[in-house]
Amino acid sequence: MKKFFAAALLLAPFAFQPVFAATAQQQKMAACNKEASDKKGDERKAFMKECLSSKPKVSEAQKAQQEKMKSCNAEAKDMKGADRKKFMSECLKKSG
Template sequence: MKSILSLAALGLALSFGLNAHAADDAKAPTAQQSKMATCNKEAGDKKGDERKAFMKTCLSNKPATQQDRMKTCNADAKDKKGDERKAFMSECLKKK
């Protein structure tokens, strides 16, 4: 009788432990994880050094400087010319 009671108590204790572990796995993402996801979406199709620089700036606590935005916008506008480029750069530099 004691062994059955002991096994039941052990089973009950284990089930509580598994439920607590499952609750830990379902936690909301941390602030850093959320920030990483947001920066990753914003990085879009940037590649190489441009992406690396963008992610570094995005993930740091500092907002992007005007110079960083200018570099990014210039790279994005490389195929545009004339008035189209001016309009694109104007809009791009206004974004935060």
């Protein structure tokens, strides 16, 4: 009986993953629906298609972080293991 509960506890997080994905899609649908409230017919259909297929916008801060990550990765290309991890940590903490 204990083995059953242990297995159930280990598998429980995987059982609910589709629910979270559907919720994210539902939230996107609701947001697009709200934006399209003043549109009708083909205009609404085209807007909804574009809105639902669009990727989230990336902020300037996120772009800066991505650039910093690329730069640090390029500098650490020959490093491995703990040395790389330490270097990346320090490099990413540096400002600008």
